[in-house]
Amino acid sequence: MIRFAELYHALDSTTKTNEKIAAMSSYFAAAPPLDAAWATYFLCGNKLSRLVPNKLLRIWAAEEAAIPDWLFDESYHAVGDLAETLSLVVPPGEMVADESLSTWVEERLQPLRRLDEKTQRERVTEIWRETPSPLRFVVMKLITGAFRVGVSKRLVTRAIAQQSGVSADVVSHRLMGNWKPSKHFFESLVDPDVQDTLASQPYPFCLAHPINVDDGPREIGDASAFVAEWKWDGIRGQVIRRADQTFIWSRGEELMENRWPEIEAAAEHLPDGTVLDGEILAALADGTVLPFAQLQRRIGRKTVGKKLLTEVPVVFHAFDLLEHNGEDIRDQPFDDRRGQLEQLLGDCEHPHLKITELVAGETWDEWAGVRELSRDVNAEGLMLKRKDAPYDVGRVRGTWWKWKVKPYTIDAVLIYAQKGHGKRASLFTDYTFALWDGDQLVPFAKAYSGLDDKEIRQVDRFVRQNTKDTFGPVRSVTPTLVMELAFEGLQRSKRHKSGVATRFPRILRWRHDKQPEDANQLGELLEMLDD
Structure with a gap:
């Protein structure tokens, strides 16, 4: 497991493609087939379904670190990543034994989902006390279902091809579809006999x-x-x-x-x-x-x-x-x-x-x-x-x-904001927008893209200075900012308060020239749907 954690941090610490491929190739060369299969599974973007509710992890971590819940929550909001917060806040543990990645996943992590809350806590606390911070960070990424690192499936394919000597096209084909990590799977993945791929192998797609x-x-x-x-x-x-x-x-x-x-x-x-x-x-x-x-x-x-x-x-x-x-x-x-x-x-x-x-x-x-x-x-x-x-x-x-065709567009008011993830974890970048229904603002769409870095910082400052209420990580703000939103399609939805779901919503521009009362009415959005 230590080697897998080292691989994660090696990949996370470089932006150079050749260095990422070399790190993965080195790992696959030394890893037993079952470990290599699980590593391939995670590196290709697959995740374990969340094994323990995040709420419980936060409560247990605060108690283990002997700090109040509010201080843990503030730390979490400052860091922006739960696994990293857990690795920093909970006192570091002492490594007892370096078990394999497959042993960790199959014997320590996956069984957590089936345990009652009391036993879950005992097992998680045991993990914390037996892992130093860098290893715990990766383990908690797996437990929370938030494991991701800066490699694409294509890079993983190239690394396996480089290490095994099997063509990247063949490796790519074998990684397609639904497969489960196993010793047999990885051995088949790097098998030099390529006859198994010929009948079902697709061609790379031409894109526009x-x-x-x-x-x-x-x-x-x-x-x-x-x-x-x-x-x-x-x-x-x-x-x-x-x-x-x-x-x-x-x-x-x-x-x-x-x-x-x-x-x-x-x-x-x-x-x-x-x-x-x-x-x-x-x-x-x-x-x-x-x-x-x-x-x-x-x-x-x-x-x-x-x-x-x-x-x-x-x-x-x-x-x-x-x-x-x-x-x-x-x-x-x-x-x-x-x-x-x-x-x-x-x-x-x-x-x-x-x-x-x-x-x-x-x-x-x-x-x-x-x-x-x-x-x-x-x-x-x-x-x-x-x-x-x-x-x-x-x-x-x-x-x-x-x-x-040109997208649908509408002017809407920003009413909620939430911090982003990754590099945007410390900034409010995820927004909820609303339209007028009489004298009430009704939320209808969320948008995460469209503003440049300068505008994001300006909105972040506005959110911090104009928060009306807080609901967990979400802040309700004074309805002031108007943005023009674009979206590709509309459909009726009983799950949305507005009665409408938008497809691919994004921010076109910040309407500095408009006041909140100038934003569009919900009825105008419904007219687009009828048209």
């Missing part, structure tokens, strides 16, 4: 660059060099048909097994050696695409009942063909791939597998007019793709462009 909604697309070239498609608001994925098997991968590198039975059934009609890129959409039999809120009803469900299958049917809208008859055709121009896709899906008619239609138009002005109708068809705007471009890996400038 955004077009400035105010400037438009003229700077990217002549319209005649492009085709346009609707930019759908669904789940990006690849449908793979190989060896008489179907695999559906998300852009987030998740193997979505048994989630979309209609699409899996449709894919059985595809010939072996086919890989499609496209979007999973909630859509009716007549082709009407439903709002993303409907698709959300099916996201995350392990199994889908008959009622939901009927109410929210899904369709895979294919917009590219990456593999045809077992041949990788990504290097071919888009026009050629599109022609083969049209022929392929023309021979394979199925209601849950469709080709995304091209949007008619020959000039930027024509497409600009069509783009204004995006919300009418539950699209986010247009995708623009060069006719002569290959299917690139990642976000390569010039291949694909996304030309989204």
Whole structure:
């Protein structure tokens, strides 16, 4: 466990990619397979579900340190991270034995969830008394479910590949989907025999660059060099048909097994050696695409009942063909791939597998007019793709462009603030905004981004000087500041006091020119929803 804690602090203390990879590679070279599996699990962003309520940890820590609760809470608010506060406030312990990472996780940490409160406290106190501060910090990160360190899954993949000699592509594929840390898993992860990955292996996704909604697309070239498609608001994925098997991968590198039975059934009609890129959409039999809120009803469900299958049917809208008859055709121009896709899906008619239609138009002005109708068809705007471009890996400038519609905007009043996390742990950066409903302010959205560092410090100072009340970490402030918020979509919600949930809310600008009474009414937001 000491080696894992040292790895954490080594990764946390550098911003250099090569140093991070070297540190992880060194750890994997020395760690037993089960420890390496758990380390991979945590470094890739997975966490243990919270094992002990944070409230109890705070109470026990204050008593262990012999300080009043209010002093612990003030320390926590100053530090901004519970695990770090626990490692600093509770007196350091003495290391009894250096047990392995897997022993810690499987025999000391995971069992905590099943214990009664009295026994939980005994075990946690025992951990505190047996760990010096640097080790305790990492252990408490695991217990609180807040473990994260500055490495991406891609860097972890590169480190394992460097240490094992297995291709990074193969390691990346094996890390996709749902897997559990085990000795067998890690040994399979670094197995030089790559035959297991061939049938289900997806291709890296081609990603689009955004077009400035105010400037438009003229700077990217002549319209005649492009085709346009609707930019759908669904789940990006690849449908793979190989060896008489179907695999559906998300852009987030998740193997979505048994989630979309209609699409899996449709894919059985595809010939072996086919890989499609496209979007999973909630859509009716007549082709009407439903709002993303409907698709959300099916996201995350392990199994889908008959009622939901009927109410929210899904369709895979294919917009590219990456593999045809077992041949990788990504290097071919888009026009050629599109022609083969049209022929392929023309021979394979199925209601849950469709080709995304091209949007008619020959000039930027024509497409600009069509783009204004995006919300009418539950699209986010247009995708623009060069006719002569290959299917690139990642976000390569010039291949694909996304030309989204302008977001919804509204002026709202800041009413609550909370401190952020990480580098912003000492500043109030998480805000709740409200709109007027008669003479009452009704909260409707939270926003965390959009202000620059100078503005954040100004708002932080305002919050400290204008706090009306405190609810744990949240401060209620005098309604004074008005901000213009932007968001991508709206949907009705019984869980929100306003009756509306906003999608991707963020701050566009601080409206210094407006007083709180100038902010918008809740009714105006509801009108946007009705429109």
